Amino acid sequence: MKIAIISDIHGNLEALDATLKDIAKRKVDKIICLGDIIAKGTHPKECLERIRKKCEIVLQGNCDAHFSIEHKNIEEMPEQEQKRIKWNQSLINKEDREYLLKLPFCYEFYMSGSLVRLFHATPTVNNKAILNVDSIETKYQMFLPSKKTPSQAVADVIIYGHIHHPYMDKIYNKTIINVGSVGNSFDAIRNKNKDSNVLETTKSNYLIIEGEYRSQEYSSDISFQFIKVPYDIDKELEDENLNIEKENYRFELKQDMYNDMTKINENFKKLGIDVDKI
Template identity: 40%
Template sequence: MDRIAIISDIHSNMPALEAVLADIKERGIKRIICLGDLVGKGANPKEVVDIIRNTCETVVKGNWDYLVAEVADGETMKWNNIRLDEEQIDFLKNLPLYIEFYISGKLVRMCHAAPNDVFLRIRSNCTVEEKSVLFNPPKNGAKECDVLIYGDIHVAYIQNFNQKTLINVGSVGVPLQVSQASYAILEGKLDERTEAPISFTLVRVPYDVEKAVRDAKEAKVPNFEKYSHELNYGQVYRP
């Protein structure tokens, strides 16, 4: 069996990323795919981009990666942009929007929010009809996928419907509902077109939330109150 760890939405949170990478290593998993939103919100955009480049075999583009590297408008995006060097900006600009491969007879597609749109937000409580668009072929000649794995909403869940499986891996750096870093493990026979056993695991990893909050305060990240609320309570901040 082949095992792949899928991480997403690190948002510059180093203590959370380190805890997740240590857990992946402890389990002996060698392959890691990242579903975007490396930067934004937390204290360490530069360090996080470097670590992700060195540890992940594939990285897809998130909405924050796009906004920080390619738009850089507004206080938060500028704060992140100026902390990255030219090579890191180029790396974020050139990320693909999705990747796909076969595992245990299933065509698996992975993206940040939707295969062709980093801004389409499909929440866990959306209807099956709304969620179904994620399985559509992203370009002419592509196929409908069997399994779609995404990030963006920071809420981890697995749902089966209409012979398909939809998985959100949650967020490493700004996890909602439970204040522990979230990621997923996919296990099956890689590049196998014949159906075989396959498994999807959602993992939660405790990490030093206090340190992440302290680092962000010291770094004077924009919207610190909102960020610390999200880390401490696992809820979107509503003042």
């Protein structure tokens, strides 16, 4: 069984279509989406239609919830946030919002003997960033069950999105994987003196997991494949004038950096890492 796992499309239709084409070419049996279909790009509606048609399982990301829910206190929010919420909500309809609000939080299955658990950000909340450079103890917490996980077992493999930065690590004989982002990929650690070609990062990222589906036997193989798909960024930006955050969106897609790197660097500082010195 070959399962493609995609995440964080963020309304980027060019990236999603290129990715779905690549997935079709590789003859996968099913597609799972880890959420954040909307918010950022100008095509959340089209992305939603594709995801609903193509994905067997879709989990809820923080943006799916944040930009679909009715904010009773919206007038008290900062003006820019009010604009973002109103703009994002104007691009989808009521039925889309209801669909996004009903999406499940977590999904799990056995594959070749391993319990594989999927969620958007962590087993307890959908908006906390656990980075590849976080401590082993922090990463270990990611394998533990919560009230929101289907089973109460400790997972063998966890697969998540949210941080837009693909990686894989082994901790206490367990496997932690971030699938990266389809529509808004970036590398968290950047240093212009040491960087390689940013075109490597701009590609859409996704994962294929292959093994004996629903088998609790360790006797068969399991594999994880990271795939990077190029797409037409200029075409994606053709209607950028419709985007209320077009400068940010253009910067993120073209530079492969989050529009506010100081925010990311602050996160690193909290971990005791000075990004200018690594």
